[in-house]
Amino acid sequence: xxxxxxxxxxxxxxxxxxxxxxxxxxxxxxxxxxxxxxxxxxxxxxxxxxxxxxxxxxxxxxxxxxxxxxxxxxxxxxxxxxxxxxxxxxxxxxxxxxxxxxxxxxxxxxxxxxxxxxxxxxxxxxxxxxxxxxxxxxxxxxxxxxxxxxxxxxxxxxxxxxxxxxxxxxxxxxxxxxxxxxxxxxxxxxxxxxxxxxxxxxxxxxxxxxxxxxxxxxxxxxxxxxxxxxxxxxxxxxxxxxxxxxxxxxxxxxxxxxxxxxxxxxxxxxxxxxxxxxxxxxxxxxxxxxxxxxxxxxxxxxxxxxxxxxxxxxxxxxxxxxxxxxxxxxxxxxxxxxxxxxxxxxxxxxxxxxxxxxxxxxxxxxxxxxxxxxxxxxxxxxxxxxxxxxxxxxxxxxxxxxxxxxxxxxxxxxxxxxxxxxxxxxxxxxxxxxxxxxxxxxx
Amino acid sequence: xxxxxxxxxxxxxxxxxxxxxxxxxxxxxxxxxxxxxxxxxxxxxxxxxxxxxxxxxxxxxxxxxxxxxxxxxxxxxxxxxxxxxxxxxxxxxxxxxxxxxxxxxxxxxxxxxxxxxxxxxxxxxxxxxxxxxxxxxxxxxxxxxxxxxxxxxxxxxxxxxxxxxxxxxxxxxxxxxxxxxxxxxxxxxxxxxxxxxxxxxxxxxxxxxxxxxxxxxxxxxxxxxxxxxxxxxxxxxxxxxxxxxxxxxxxxxxxxxxxxxxxxxxxxxxxxxxxxxxxxxxxxxxxxxxxxxxxxxxxxxxxxxxxxxxxxxxxxxxxxxxxxxxxxxxxxxxxxxxxxxxxxxxxxxxxxxxxxxxxxxxxxxxxxxxxxxxxxxxxxxxxxxxxxxxxxxxxxxxxxxxxxxxxxxxxxxxxxxxxxxxxxxxxxxxxxxxxxxxxx
Numbered sequence: 001x002x003x004x005x006x007x008x009x010x011x012x013x014x015x016x017x018x019x020x021x022x023x024x025x026x027x028x029x030x031x032x033x034x035x036x037x038x039x040x041x042x043x044x045x046x047x048x049x050x051x052x053x054x055x056x057x058x059x060x061x062x063x064x065x066x067x068x069x070x071x072x073x074x075x076x077x078x079x080x081x082x083x084x085x086x087x088x089x090x091x092x093x094x095x096x097x098x099x100x101x102x103x104x105x106x107x108x109x110x111x112x113x114x115x116x117x118x119x120x121x122x123x124x125x126x127x128x129x130x131x132x133x134x135x136x137x138x139x140x141x142x143x144x145x146x147x148x149x150x151x152x153x154x155x156x157x158x159x160x161x162x163x164x165x166x167x168x169x170x171x172x173x174x175x176x177x178x179x180x181x182x183x184x185x186x187x188x189x190x191x192x193x194x195x196x197x198x199x200x201x202x203x204x205x206x207x208x209x210x211x212x213x214x215x216x217x218x219x220x221x222x223x224x225x226x227x228x229x230x231x232x233x234x235x236x237x238x239x240x241x242x243x244x245x246x247x248x249x250x251x252x253x254x255x256x257x258x259x260x261x262x263x264x265x266x267x268x269x270x271x272x273x274x275x276x277x278x279x280x281x282x283x284x285x286x287x288x289x290x291x292x293x294x295x296x297x298x299x300x301x302x303x304x305x306x307x308x309x310x311x312x313x314x315x316x317x318x319x320x321x322x323x324x325x326x327x328x329x330x331x332x333x334x335x336x337x338x339x340x341x342x343x344x345x346x347x348x349x350x351x352x353x354x355x356x357x358x359x360x361x362x363x364x365x366x367x368x369x370x371x372x373x374x375x376x377x378x379x380x381x382x383x384x385x386x387x388x389x390x391x392x393x394x395x396x397x398x399x400x401x402x403x404x405x406x407x408x409x410x411x412x413x414x415x416x417x418x419x420x421x422x423x424x425x426x427x428x429x430x431x432x433x434x435x436x437x438x439x440x441x442x443x
Numbered sequence: 444x445x446x447x448x449x450x451x452x453x454x455x456x457x458x459x460x461x462x463x464x465x466x467x468x469x470x471x472x473x474x475x476x477x478x479x480x481x482x483x484x485x486x487x488x489x490x491x492x493x494x495x496x497x498x499x500x501x502x503x504x505x506x507x508x509x510x511x512x513x514x515x516x517x518x519x520x521x522x523x524x525x526x527x528x529x530x531x532x533x534x535x536x537x538x539x540x541x542x543x544x545x546x547x548x549x550x551x552x553x554x555x556x557x558x559x560x561x562x563x564x565x566x567x568x569x570x571x572x573x574x575x576x577x578x579x580x581x582x583x584x585x586x587x588x589x590x591x592x593x594x595x596x597x598x599x600x601x602x603x604x605x606x607x608x609x610x611x612x613x614x615x616x617x618x619x620x621x622x623x624x625x626x627x628x629x630x631x632x633x634x635x636x637x638x639x640x641x642x643x644x645x646x647x648x649x650x651x652x653x654x655x656x657x658x659x660x661x662x663x664x665x666x667x668x669x670x671x672x673x674x675x676x677x678x679x680x681x682x683x684x685x686x687x688x689x690x691x692x693x694x695x696x697x698x699x700x701x702x703x704x705x706x707x708x709x710x711x712x713x714x715x716x717x718x719x720x721x722x723x724x725x726x727x728x729x730x731x732x733x734x735x736x737x738x739x740x741x742x743x744x745x746x747x748x749x750x751x752x753x754x755x756x757x758x759x760x761x762x763x764x765x766x767x768x769x770x771x772x773x774x775x776x777x778x779x780x781x782x783x784x785x786x787x788x789x790x791x792x793x794x795x796x797x798x799x800x801x802x803x804x805x806x807x808x809x810x811x812x813x814x815x816x817x818x819x820x821x822x823x824x825x826x827x828x829x830x831x832x833x834x835x836x837x838x839x840x841x842x843x844x845x846x847x848x849x850x851x852x853x854x855x856x857x858x859x860x861x862x863x864x865x866x867x868x869x870x871x872x873x874x875x876x877x878x879x880x881x882x883x
Contacts, residue, residue: 020485038484040483040484041818041821041822042818043818043819043822045822081748082739082744082748085737085738085739086738086739088738089737089738089739089812090739090808090811090812092811092812092815092816109819111815111818134751137751138747138748138751138754138777141754141777141778142754142755144778145703145704145754145775145778148703148704149703149704151703152701152702152703153598153703154597253701254700254701255596255597255701256592256596256597257589257592257593257596257597259597288529288533288538288539288540289517289526289529289530290529290530290533295526298586299526299582300582301582301585302581302582302583302584302585302586302588302589303585303589304586304589305586305587305589305590305593325589325592325593325597326589327588327589327592357530357533357534360533360534360535360536361533361534361536363536364535364536364537364555365533365536365537365538367485367486367487368485368487368536368537368538368553368554368555368824370485371484371485371487371823371824371825372822372823372824373822374822
């Protein structure tokens, strides 16, 4: 029984999207930002991203993008590290930077009253970071420690093993944070060079949300980003084709529970079948008890606390990637069930009821998730990075709603390949035969 | 009536920001408290139902039962068979989940504003209508064991934190992990869960907080319709043993092949909003901010930036507890620096703050930061009902939550000095050291 729920949700979505009008703002200096005005709180959140991320780290310098970005708020312009951090703290502003494989970016959240001063700190961080030797030394130590933690964490290690195996020589297979060897090789010149070469206005996307009007934002954009060079950096990330070999890799670790990452090739974000794949993924591996995997593995058999899959859309490759963790004596059961459900979904596709539920959930839950300024600002950035169009939020419900059962079945059939699905296991499994063991992954 | 009284008190205390969240409250005839927190930014609501029981109320030998029951609350009722609850909410675009702490258990849903009746009906239904049998209970017990392996048993840092907590409290049930000890989880069964459920789940032991695009008359009408008819029941007294005097500082060292690097933790028994010297609860929050709140804090500046001894260091203190709280300090030594050197430096900072107190400028800045940051707490649908529900569930009055910024603003240097002197007492401390050990 469908009843009239989806129609109501479309209305809800339309009304909330209408309330959340997105405005295109162009600064006097010619930099564009998307803005959602919201004057209910004296708060402004800004997010931004520069194209080209860790996948462009030079050979042997893995972690360069991430380390550079981490050093931007460790002293800049007239402020040494202590002065910069103290100033930011007194402004009650949050400034953060992150690197991913395809982008480097950041976020600023400030009280309206302190916004202008906070923007000045962001400008300094982007255009005149100090890269003082003591700060480099400290941040390098943080990376070394974090890498060591990742290597000791079954969950993190299984994810890294899977990615390295799938992407072989492509930089997507490398860790965003590099390796112990590569971060030790990064010099101050590398960091300065990265900041100068890659933090540029061409390709920069910005989302702003909160207690600010467009004319005010226009001036602020130039204050924050106008000091950056305008031309674009020519470097490009190569297309990648992940390897899917149906393998089961095991790295032995003395832990009671085996952590598993699994996946295969998925659609890229600009694939016309992306919306159908998004729905099929939710039916197969959606969280919150909707997914078939959750029912078979957690609900019926108590084999895991959680199991879920997601579409991972890099700019130059797509994946459907999942994770599960099960005690060593039963992890083979979880893996066999995942393969079986993968096969069943490929062969039979979803039912009409499952498709309807997935649509209702994905359409209805999205606007409810836009409850914080920061969350809305990141959606504005994502939509721009993916080139989805400024009216995307108005079209999203219809794009999902238009997927037919036949299309969902076709996409499930073409997308899912249980024999190609590969697994990376870290733990001490006792009911599992590996295709390959990786005693020391050297990550 | 109740709401009026709260507003009056708040106005007396501090007119400037007395309406931090603008929450209003009333009580149903069966004793269930209902709180409405207006937020009209998006057409959505969050419903949170808080039960005044937590892991510290687990019977002796049944550690983990409150948390296990929280899982089992999703297993269906006569009216809504297993799976129906979450499927109905998902079909309506909503999300739901739950969590358990030492003092309370909370269930929450986020949904479109015009579906608030659905989630209220569902929560009312499972307040008394839960149906359990071994067929659903036993696989869920395995789920909890997997959750425990994932969160604790696979993670040496979490294992040490669990041991440290059990050492910080000698006798009080806060010493037991919320998820339970593994040997006791394995023995929990359907009857244990049902007995616990019948004992504690009742409208007069519950608070519902509705935040979002709703108003009080609408919530009152719906709450009276769905929760109103559920009869109250007599509740057992919440008996918790008192923590005895400590005479010896505790020290734990754990060596683990799975530890990536050394870590250092210290916890001091401290008053909370509801136990011990409760007047110190606000000064201690400001002290935690000054000492280890962020990159401008004393510990970070001294250990990380000035002396290069640690990669991270900080302090945490949450007074939100019915019984005593913990004032905690943690550090990760920089590679090549010994744990002893880091500990000595931290002890030096603690001695200095006990001896010399805080200076007026750093106090003023810390208070201004904390007050200003409280605006951010309103920048989400989920934050305000979470803060309010947690406070009410441990027995704080609503006006105390609404006036938190003013209470922080009123903290004096003398109060902080006194609180520091009474909390940083060696015999009330427990220190935990995690050491990597490739041979263990």
